[in-house]
Amino acid sequence: MSPQNPRQVDPVRSNARLITVIFGFAILALFVIGVVGAAWFYQLRKKQAPAPPPVYGKISAPTFTDSRGTSFSISQLDGRVWVFDSIYTRCGGQCPIMSVNMKKLQEWLITHEQGGVKLVSITVDPEYDTPEALARYAKMFKADTSRWHFLTGDKKEIYDWIMHDFKLGVDENQGQPVSDMFIHSDKFVLVDRDRNIRGYFSGMDDEDLEKLRTAIRSLGVETSDELPHKTAGPDDGTSSSAAAETSAAPTASAGDNDAENPQRIAP
Numbered sequence: 001m002s003p004q005n006p007r008q009v010d011p012v013r014s015n016a017r018l019i020t021v022i023f024g025f026a027i028l029a030l031f032v033i034g035v036v037g038a039a040w041f042y043q044l045r046k047k048q049a050p051a052p053p054p055v056y057g058k059i060s061a062p063t064f065t066d067s068r069g070t071s072f073s074i075s076q077l078d079g080r081v082w083v084f085d086s087i088y089t090r091c092g093g094q095c096p097i098m099s100v101n102m103k104k105l106q107e108w109l110i111t112h113e114q115g116g117v118k119l120v121s122i123t124v125d126p127e128y129d130t131p132e133a134l135a136r137y138a139k140m141f142k143a144d145t146s147r148w149h150f151l152t153g154d155k156k157e158i159y160d161w162i163m164h165d166f167k168l169g170v171d172e173n174q175g176q177p178v179s180d181m182f183i184h185s186d187k188f189v190l191v192d193r194d195r196n197i198r199g200y201f202s203g204m205d206d207e208d209l210e211k212l213r214t215a216i217r218s219l220g221v222e223t224s225d226e227l228p229h230k231t232a233g234p235d236d237g238t239s240s241s242a243a244a245e246t247s248a249a250p251t252a253s254a255g256d257n258d259a260e261n262p263q264r265i266a267p
Contacts, residue, residue: 056197064153067134082118084189088125089137092179098203119148
């Protein structure tokens with residue numbers, strides 16, 4: 001009887017198994033490289049991004065009425081970065097300039113894919129600025145009201161919110177023409193996802209507006225455990241409590257309403 005031949009290995013099957021193993025290792029290696037590369041890119045982006053601005057205070061979440069006539073709670077902005085300013089539609093000084101610059105910011109946000117950032121303009125003349133008046137004003141500046149919210153409401157509540165939360169001045173300018181009837185700040189205020197104030201920027205100064213854009217970019221890569229805290233007021237380094245005590249003194253002086261500026265916005 002002849003000895004039984006050992007079982008022969010099929011070279012085709014052997015090569016197929018080897019190719020499968022090699023392919024599997026290649027996929028795993030690509031996955032690991034991708035994860036490591038993404039982590040490296042994220043850290044590099046954070047290093048290249050500007051330092052996040054400090055925290056100046058916390059904003060409450062009252063409810064107002066928007067230019068569509070619907071109830072709008074500030075809590076609807078939670079989880080989003082937003083920029084605040086105060087205006088009124090009959091303003092003849094700084095408001096048109098501020099709103100033009102807010103419109104430019106709206107365009108910049110779209111161009112630079114900062115779509116999650118919202119804009120909020122609240123009137124300091126709510127007795128005149130009804131939702132309909134605000135809607136006309138928004139249309140003049142080509143505002144996307146799903147991104148840029150125009151708010152009105154109870155005058156005392158609005159003034160308290162501006163002065164106590166934002167530490168900005170606002171008051172009636174008694175005896176002046178309607179175009180200069182209200183004194184209010186020209187500041188654009190940057191608020192983060194947790195309703196922390198992160199900066200004050202002049203809405204009429206190109207250099208300050210560039211700083212605002214830089215600050216918005218910095219908040220895009222910030223995480224909640226990286227918040228730098230500061231207890232200073234808007235401009236002068238005073239503490240928050242001191243700023244609160246002096247908040248009735250407007251940040252925007254009568255000069256901020258710039259009676260010399262010939263621009264006028266029709267009601």
